[in-house]
Amino acid sequence: MISQQQLKIATRGRGLYRLDDQLGRTVRESGIRTGLCHVFVQHTSASLLICENADPQVGRDLEAFLARLVPDGDPLFGHADEGPDDMPAHIRSVLTKMDISLPIVEGRCGLGTWQGVYLYEHRAHAHQRRVLVTLTGE
Amino acid sequence: MISQQQLKIATRGRGLYRLDDQLGRTVRESGIRTGLCHVFVQHTSASLLICENADPQVGRDLEAFLARLVPDGDPLFGHADEGPDDMPAHIRSVLTKMDISLPIVEGRCGLGTWQGVYLYEHRAHAHQRRVLVTLTGE
Amino acid sequence: MISQQQLKIATRGRGLYRLDDQLGRTVRESGIRTGLCHVFVQHTSASLLICENADPQVGRDLEAFLARLVPDGDPLFGHADEGPDDMPAHIRSVLTKMDISLPIVEGRCGLGTWQGVYLYEHRAHAHQRRVLVTLTGE
Numbered sequence: 001m002i003s004q005q006q007l008k009i010a011t012r013g014r015g016l017y018r019l020d021d022q023l024g025r026t027v028r029e030s031g032i033r034t035g036l037c038h039v040f041v042q043h044t045s046a047s048l049l050i051c052e053n054a055d056p057q058v059g060r061d062l063e064a065f066l067a068r069l070v071p072d073g074d075p076l077f078g079h080a081d082e083g084p085d086d087m088p089a090h091i092r093s094v095l096t097k098m099d100i101s102l103p104i105v106e107g108r109c110g111l112g113t114w115q116g117v118y119l120y121e122h123r124a125h126a127h128q129r130r131v132l133v134t135l136t137g138e
Numbered sequence: 139m140i141s142q143q144q145l146k147i148a149t150r151g152r153g154l155y156r157l158d159d160q161l162g163r164t165v166r167e168s169g170i171r172t173g174l175c176h177v178f179v180q181h182t183s184a185s186l187l188i189c190e191n192a193d194p195q196v197g198r199d200l201e202a203f204l205a206r207l208v209p210d211g212d213p214l215f216g217h218a219d220e221g222p223d224d225m226p227a228h229i230r231s232v233l234t235k236m237d238i239s240l241p242i243v244e245g246r247c248g249l250g251t252w253q254g255v256y257l258y259e260h261r262a263h264a265h266q267r268r269v270l271v272t273l274t275g276e
Numbered sequence: 277m278i279s280q281q282q283l284k285i286a287t288r289g290r291g292l293y294r295l296d297d298q299l300g301r302t303v304r305e306s307g308i309r310t311g312l313c314h315v316f317v318q319h320t321s322a323s324l325l326i327c328e329n330a331d332p333q334v335g336r337d338l339e340a341f342l343a344r345l346v347p348d349g350d351p352l353f354g355h356a357d358e359g360p361d362d363m364p365a366h367i368r369s370v371l372t373k374m375d376i377s378l379p380i381v382e383g384r385c386g387l388g389t390w391q392g393v394y395l396y397e398h399r400a401h402a403h404q405r406r407v408l409v410t411l412t413g414e
Contacts, residue, residue: 002310002414004381034140036176036272038312040379042388044328050236052182052228057217061225062232064214069207069345076340079333087337090328094338098326098391099377101237103178103272105142110270112180115236132386134312134379136274136412138140172278174314174410188374190320190366195355199363200370202352207345239375241316241410243280248408250318253374274412276278 003030011121035137045089047096053116089122141168149259173275183227185234191254227260287397311413321365323372329392365398
């Protein structure tokens with residue numbers, strides 16, 4: 001069985017946006033009990049990742065790390081048409097990836113206790129992001 | 139056809155733990171000849187990756203690189219409840235990812251000659267890690 | 277339905293090689309309308325990623341970033357049998373990953389407008405790279 005659905009995520013600028021509830025609902029509605037939940041962000045300046053879900057400081061530390069690793073406005077970058085966060089957003093997305101696959105176990109995403117699934121908006125300003133969810137299984 | 143199985147990996151602290159044998163056995167037992175082997179670690183401080191499988195120096199160099207990139211005890215990090223390796227373990231996991239999908243070819247994982255599949259334990263101390271394997275194919 | 281095919285990509289040394297056309301053809305020939313396109317590079321010194329497809333400067337900036345992050349000939353690395361780009365190629369591949377899964381939507385790869393799929397050759401010299409494409413869906 002295959003089921004595909006597009007989610008729209010309105011971001012308010014750089015940071016993590018949790019997707020667990022929307023993914024869980026999509027899996028539930030599909031009726032799939034065992035299988036895979038593939039999630040894909042159709043952009044090159046936002047990504048998908050799993051992060052610790054309990055302490056909000058983890059997301060802040062991750063952002064501090066990425067901001068140091070890929071500094072906005074770095075003179076190394078020639079591509080800056082859309083501002084100092086343009087090229088860093090592409091690199092952050094490459095490093096954290098735009099696709100993720102989760103197991104479906106007993107009709108739910110088979111996440112560990114401390115795992116949350118997040119869209120990472122890497123641009124400074126708000127964006128409307130399209131996320132395509134493809135569920136396979138039985 | 140879908141088959142799902144949980145592996146338990148006892149780590150002895152930070153480092154790479156090869157999974158090829160256990161994954162190969164799981165694929166063989168499923169009877170699937172052509173398909174995909176999805177592997178997922180249900181934690182936020184361990185990850186899954188493919189690495190060169192012949193020279194143990196590669197793993198040591200990768201560890202040296204990650205230790206320099208994401209230093210334990212970095213004052214940048216506010217989240218340190220479980221020690222100086224706590225937040226670095228989360229970031230290393232985000233950078234190297236918790237999910238991986240391998241092709242199944244003629245009843246085996248379709249790895250290249252030099253590819254090995256590894257669990258990367260990012261915490262300093264020993265942990266029991268749950269890895270969920272989902273096989274699809276025919 | 278499952279379909280598997282091997283692509284051979286002749287690289288001319290370090291850099292990005294676009295795969296969209298070959299992947300699109302493989303999806304079209306399979307007849308699959310809805311599903312997943314899993315792509316896997318059977319090496320440990322080349323990787324697969326999605327990158328902005330319009331401005332060639334993005335690829336140059338990404339290369340400049342990776343060259344700074346994982347310098348060729350870094351004395352940190354003990355594994356250098358095949359030259360100063362040997363270990364950096366392994367690390368770049370680990371950071372950008374060897375597997376990627378794309379959604380298949382209405383018989384095509386469901387990429388966003390600005391997304392291109394690339395093989396990243398991380399070795400300085402030309403190589404012949406094997407890429408295994410596994411399509412599932414209906």
